[in-house]
Amino acid sequence: MNKPVNQKAWFFVLPVLVLVAFNAIIPLMTVVNYSLQETFGSNVFLWSGLMWFEELLRSSRFQDSLGRQLFFTFTILVIEIPLGVIIALAMPKKGPWVSVCLVLMALPLLIPWNVVGAMWNIFALPEIGLLGKTLNSLGFDYNYTRQTGNAWFTLIAMDVWHWTSLVVLLSYAGLVSIPDAYYQAARIDGAKSWAIFRYIQLPKMKRVLTIAILLRFMDSFNIYTEPLVLTGGGPGNSTTLLSIDLAKKALGEFDLGPAAAMSLIYFLIILLVSWVFYTLMMRNEEQ
């Protein structure tokens, strides 16, 4: 669609601009400010240049939590995206069951994040939780508060439980928008289910899948409340993701400078990856 050029359209965007500027730019300036200074408690600030950034990038603590964060994001993407697509493919396309599926599947998305953490905490407790008790009575030595592997398993299971539905909903929306004629033509052309998936469903889902991956990437990088409530970053630091580490620094240890520097690096990573994604998506659309 060819849209007319009209600079007055800026007036329509102005309210959004003012609001977001208030919410985003001022706090961001504060963060930038902290990241370049050093403080000794009582409101004395000294210019420290890029010291915090250098220190941070060299510290093994940051590198470790970044590594854990990347591992976490990668794992949940690898599980949630294919799983979500498979479930969407298997869902009924019409009839009363559609509503039932949608309502039940969307439920985890609307539970406050700390409730999600608390729910899984209770669910996975080794002695009194349904999951923990079941695993232990099946002969697994399961205790997520003590064993790193178990903690990771629980964390990932929780995220899959919490967010796969978003992928399902998006994929499903992409699937139902495919006109019937495509399926009819494919049947006439003698295409098998795999060919139908590969040449009709997947191409038509590409757009919503890109969005799903983008959203899941951003949100999993930002994840804070759920793991904090579930494992508190433990045992030890074994499940301390970036956000948790950051909050520990800023709120717990009140190391404002390093925390701010970390915030910025963190934000830049998300921004960079999202920008690459966004550009690819837009280029695809123009084709």
Next chain:
Amino acid sequence: MKRLGWLIPALYIFFLMLPIYWLITMSFKTTNEILGSFTLFPQSFTLDNYITIFTDPTWYWGYFNSIIYVSLNTVISLAVALPAAYAFSRYRFLGDKHLFFWLLTNRMAPAAVFALPFFQLYSSVGLFDTHIAVALAHTLFNVPLAVWILEGFMSGVPRQLDETAYVDGYSFPRFFVKIFIPTIAAGIGVTAFFCFMFSWVELLLAKTLTAVYAKPIAAIMTRTASTSGYELGLLAAAGTLTIIPGAIVIYFVRNNLAKGFALGRV
């Protein structure tokens, strides 16, 4: 293979329901039963946990607080996003593409990064511990999302509609309110749903910006978990109650949800 296709969603839903079931069951158990033995159903069924919540104002005010700021946020987000989305869907202007991406970057900002600056900002303007503070803070991620979804819906409405209305002598504000908004009502519904959802589930900012008067229910729960030892039954009951508003909202938008996803640019 085809006949067993229904098993996949069925198993998935079963998996989704397990932790929720456990939470609900636990809310009807006494503390002794929870800690003392492993039971699939409440043996000594009790409503004590719910009675505690419904009789203690700090508890039930938590619900009102949450609902107040979530509603405020939804209204504000829609009010500012509607004209902006219209501008993006109808016109080209200097920097429109960059602006759109910049808006989206705010959706990406980690709440943990903003928590402390937000606390300072809202304290300095005297809004700390008010509903409006939380509602405004949540627009950080809800407004970009709302603009994004609404823009998708509006682009689906042909521009001839606008032109016909102007030819018929409508002024812009009257056209927008009387004709355009009803046309994209489904899109507004879907957008409101997402604003509600993301504001309802967010806790970090809501907790940082409140102390007493506007404290959300979810934050009151964490207090229970830490201060009064391990009152798991009470925690479970409060958790169960936080699921209900979400469930009601989904039920109302169930038919529009998939359609909204398909039409909009979510």
Next chain:
Amino acid sequence: MAKITLSNLRHSYMPDPKNPEDWALKQLDVDWEDGGAYALLGPSGCGKTTLLNIISGLLTPSHGKVLFDGKDVTALPPDQRHIAQVFQFPVVYDTMTVYDNLAFPLRNRGVNEREVDIRVREIAEMTDLTPMLQNRASGLTADGKQKISLGRGLVRENVNAILFDEPLTVIDPHLKFLLRAKLKELHQRINNTMIYVTHDQTEALTFADQVVVMNMGEVVQIGTPIELFEKPKHTFVGHFIGSPGMNVIPCEIENGVAMIGGRKIKTANKVDKPKGKTEIGIRPEFINFAAKGIATKVVKVTDAGRFDIVQTNCEGQRVNLILAKGAGIPSENAKLAFDPANTRIYVDGWLSGEGQQI
């Protein structure tokens, strides 16, 4: 290639049809001869597409059978029926090139690549797609995409029939004419059974050897374009085909003779014991002004190029005439004369003396 027989076929989209309106197809017994070019003509919603989908196997009929060369295929899925079908809106596989799109039906059936290549290039030549064979299909215009759809329908050899479901809806008028001519030419070359669904009479009459006219889920008449024009078996056919359509005038029957306003009308057919509504059907081409005949009033004359369309009012009943240019049009005391050989009596809409069976 095969003869297709529809036997005692009925279909409803409802699980439990009760009223006649619940049936999308009421009762069909049709034979499609091997190698014929058929057009399936009728107004929107008359069940054309339903019938097509039953033949191709996309739908299973609620009652009755579909036979290919006498073999029951009612339960077979589309890919085992060896049918090609082209849909109303273009279906292309976006991620593939034009070449791969055309090759898709062949590759799915395990045809070896050498043969695929030969067929694809042949079809591309026929459909003018050769220059863009290596382009991505998603980049083509609507008619380019529809050419791909057509090509995919034609690419397989030895199909039992090729079905077209209003394939030219999205094509520009001048291209429509070219593509239709191409289809006709193709039919003569490969001699396949082709069934072409349309609601456009020109399209049907120019493409087909045999036209099947449907209305409200029933087949009303099967015949050559000339038969449909000269001897419609139902007033619906008379009205639907021709422009303007056949005049249908209510009449009385006395002793087996039709009477309009007390005047005897000579007709080509007789009626014995009239039961129900009786009407005279006559095409505008077969009426003339005369000195003696049925009195009428001229209402309007429309210039339609090589001839004039004269609209008259015959005691409240509209009667159209088609007259050659220059024929005199009386301004007063106009009288109509009907050509007896082309004037027929219809009882309850059906041609009298022929019964309802067709």
